[in-house]
Amino acid sequence: MSDVTVPARTAGEAGSGDPVEPAVLDRAVQVGAFRYPVLVRVGTAASGALTEHVRGLAADRRCALVAGPGVSARQLGEVTAALEPLAPGGPAGGVLVAVGGRATLRRALATAGTAPVVLVPTTLGAMCGASVLVRGDAATGRPRAPALVWCRPDLLDGPQHGGLFPVLRDVLAICPYFYDSVAARLRPDGRYDPATLAAFVALCVEAQSGVLGYDPLGRGPGAVLRYGAGRAAGLLLAARVARRLGLLGEADADAHRRLVAAAGLSTAEQVWPDRAGTLVLLEALGRPHVCAGSLLTPVGPFGSGPGTGTGPAHDTAPVPLGHQDADRGRHETAAAAR
Template identity: 40%
Template sequence: MNVTPAPPLLSAPATPSPAPAPSPSAASPEIALDRAVLAGCAHFPVQIRHGDGSWAELTRVAAALGAEEFPLVTERGVPRAHIARVLRHLGACAPTRLLWTTGGGVPEGTRVAPGAVVVALGGTRVIEAATDFAGRGGGRSRLVLMPTTSRAMADTALSLVGADGRPRTAPVLVRAQLEFLRTLPAAEVRGGLAPLIRNVLAVRPGSYESVASRLRPSGRYAPEILASFLALCAECRATAVCYDPLEQGPARALSYGRTVADALRAEAGGALPAGDAAALGMLVAARVAVEAGLLDPAAERAHRDLIARWGAPPRLPGPFPADRVVERVLAGAEGGAMVLLDDLGRPHMGRDGMLTAVGRPLLRTGLAAVAPAAPSAGRAEVARVGKAHASAAAP
């Protein structure tokens, strides 16, 4: 992810945003939830905030960091109002520098001062870029993550493992400012809550009823509900990674459904939304576990019920090459091994730990559970007759 110095914010060319940022003066509930993640030797607070008072607090938090400079790493898709607001509060405490991400990697010529606190403002791509950039400080630069997407708030910002599987710099603070989500389409907010669904199914089934009763297929949530969802995600992450910061042992539960989801996304060329792919990956894993004699069918139904309440489709949107997806899974980093469940919240443990080898027949059976529904005979006949009439009427 290239990071390039940006021109002054007001002189930069206008870039379309999904929606205008809400007015800071708009009436809104004050929310302040504090959690923390202890992952091995790393420990960082997670602040979930909403409301005008929380922005005044941001200035105090920034001042307490004692930074010599705040390089703000972001991307052009982030609404300018968000960028300007964060810069204003950081700039009250120390000089700021705005850096745009472009793509590729962090250029060698872009340096970070040892006393700087790098701030990431954006989604997963920005977090990856800012983390890499902060690492250029030789361990003397600190990192603050301000995710702007529900996926980053619920998952990416809480992990010490990068997209490439390598360890990454731990932040000194993760701050989820819920106002950022107001500028996203509801469908994107919904899809970004896939980690919540995964956590309920694989880590904390005791929250099943509480979460299920508040899920909305529309993806439109009151800030209080979103805050509670994000707090649960932080708690589940903290539980899983306390003694497994690199997510190679018990914390593999956090990758439930990912093996198949990644293969589906790769085969779809990115056309399948990440949240929908995550849902399908969990449904495939559930069916595989049932067929392997590990999971009770009632637990598979619980998967389908929760995902239906969430609003993700239970089947692929159209025909797909099942055999190619199977081969992608088998050729993946885990060689076809998957996280499977013995019950909700109880991953199966085998000779190779939490990963269970799954062969082609089981994978095909699992994928059949999410294959597009075949049209009924009646509907097919209506379609056939309609086409015949259309052909007869054609000149």
């Protein structure tokens, strides 16, 4: 993985409308047999790159544009202007350009048929997930990958708390050597300059591509992307479970809390549901725990008996399946001693 430097702040914050310094942090994603470029651009010149790439993909220069809900007028206007030199038309013989969040992009990729698909994510979370966009075609079931992903972090508006999860997960579980630089750039108010957001996107694209390169289905090393189950609270729960099981040291568990807090997200503890499940757990930052050849560790409900009520002193983390009886006995012994 090449170095990704999180830059110093530039002239404006995301969505502020102030001039910002141009930035180009393009990446090439390799997921199994699929290879496609991810253009991570900041600045008005980025629209020209989209025009040229789409023109190169469409033999007859035709393209169709689909936009999902929630796309801002500013984002859609930039894409429309970039596609204006190209002839409109259906995707047959041309290119389908999909603009929107993660669900919109995945739906377009699954239903586009044989047409090349250009994806324009319009949320930080979708941009940071550009390496996990290989989907099964709805008609054939065969994997499909985009021909191009075009990311414009400078078109994001407002606080970005909701899109930071991939950044936090990838730093904790895949590339902890970026921990200090990312932690120093996180802001509790969720407002970032475009160059910093571009660096976050590039970091995630490289980290995810690295673990999915030889595991496109995410069943081996790529399963690490299930760490935290899509939520910052899930990161904290996984750290607490791993700590309780003696897998993760206190310093690394605390590193989870500090990173989540630096991003302005809640560090409140999550209660494990009263059912069995699986979790990706860490033995150290960047080192997933392997259980019977899998990164998914089966865990069960806490059990029943003394010491299993709820309250400030109650540890609600689960225990590995098959160990509930031993864990219950430990609590009964502790209760008797009291």
